Amino acid sequence: MPGRWATAAFTAMNPAAQPIGVFDSGIGGLTVVRQMQRLFPNEQIIYLGDTARVPYGTKSAETVTRFACEDAAFLVAQGVKALVVACNSASASALPELGERFSLPTFGVILPGAIAANEATRNGHIGVIGTQATIRSGAYERLVGELNRELRVTSQACPLLVPLVEEGWLDHEVTDAVLREYLAPMLAGGVDTLVLGCTHYPLLKESIARVAGPEVALVDSAETCAAFVQQELQWHNLLATEGEGGVRIHVTDEIERVRDMAERFLGGPSHAVQQVELGAL
Numbered sequence: 667m668p669g670r671w672a673t674a675a676f677t678a679m680n681p682a683a684q685p686i687g688v689f690d691s692g693i694g695g696l697t698v699v700r701q702m703q704r705l706f707p708n709e710q711i712i713y714l715g716d717t718a719r720v721p722y723g724t725k726s727a728e729t730v731t732r733f734a735c736e737d738a739a740f741l742v743a744q745g746v747k748a749l750v751v752a753c754n755s756a757s758a759s760a761l762p763e764l765g766e767r768f769s770l771p772t773f774g775v776i777l778p779g780a781i782a783a784n785e786a787t788r789n790g791h792i793g794v795i796g797t798q799a800t801i802r803s804g805a806y807e808r809l810v811g812e813l814n815r816e817l818r819v820t821s822q823a824c825p826l827l828v829p830l831v832e833e834g835w836l837d838h839e840v841t842d843a844v845l846r847e848y849l850a851p852m853l854a855g856g857v858d859t860l861v862l863g864c865t866h867y868p869l870l871k872e873s874i875a876r877v878a879g880p881e882v883a884l885v886d887s888a889e890t891c892a893a894f895v896q897q898e899l900q901w902h903n904l905l906a907t908e909g910e911g912g913v914r915i916h917v918t919d920e921i922e923r924v925r926d927m928a929e930r931f932l933g934g935p936s937h938a939v940q941q942v943e944l945g946a947l
């Protein structure tokens with residue numbers, strides 16, 4: 667039986683006992699970790715939040731890809747068995763490059779969200795909200811189109827939502843007003859399914875449901891990503907089914923700034939957080 671963090675000898679014999687690496691531009695990716703812990707509590711998770719360089723969602727695809735490769739290199743050096751790109755903006759831009767550079771199973775948030783939206787829609791019209799980087803990439807449209815060419819996707823960048831969530835305005839009239847403004851065109855256009863294509867949006871689920879109305883199915887990309895990772899790890903015989911799980915959080919900027927936020931995203935008490943420096947590639 668492995669200890670809290672399995673020994674090198676044990677993990678060499680049993681790759682499933684190695685930790686999973688999860689990264690995001692900041693702390694928002696803990697929404698994915700929260701769902702992963704709910705679904706597979708035996709996993710040890712090493713989390714990296716690039717808080718020194720957040721946000722990624724306002725940056726170019728080239729910059730986000732470079733940052734994502736540096737994040738991944740840090741986690742790979744910790745001996746992780748798989749990588750989860752919890753950030754929608756990084757998943758949208760960097761997955762092909764990550765796949766070329768690192769030879770371990772690597773999962774993003776976008777494909778699982780696209781699959782869930784494809785299954786949820788009844789009228790074939792899907793809405794996607796995300797950062798500017800995610801929406802500009804067209805990644806959701808591309809993947810939904812590959813799954814079913816009949817489907818129509820309407821996308822909307824919502825750059826004000828990340829700061830509102832970080833401010834803790836989760837149930838707030840200003841947030842509702844901003845959501846109404848962003849969602850009005852796609853709701854008028856008749857979307858019946860809405861993909862929450864950003865790490866931060868699961869925390870706004872109630873407000874989004876209130877504004878979108880009961881007819882619109884919400885796809886939580888944190889939930890769908892965790893379920894997808896579970897399936898894939900099982901398939902690769904890499905899912906830990908015994909031993910004590912847990913999460914070790916690393917950030918690239920000072921720790922004090924993120925402690926409260928980490929609790930909000932993780933939905934539980936603060937865990938050990940460590941500040942680290944990333945090497946340039």
Ligand code: DGL
Pocket residue numbers: 690691692694695720721722723724752753754755756796797800828863864865866
């Ligand atoms: N993690 C980012 C995402 O899911 C949101 C925050 C940022 O812009 O970096 O797209």
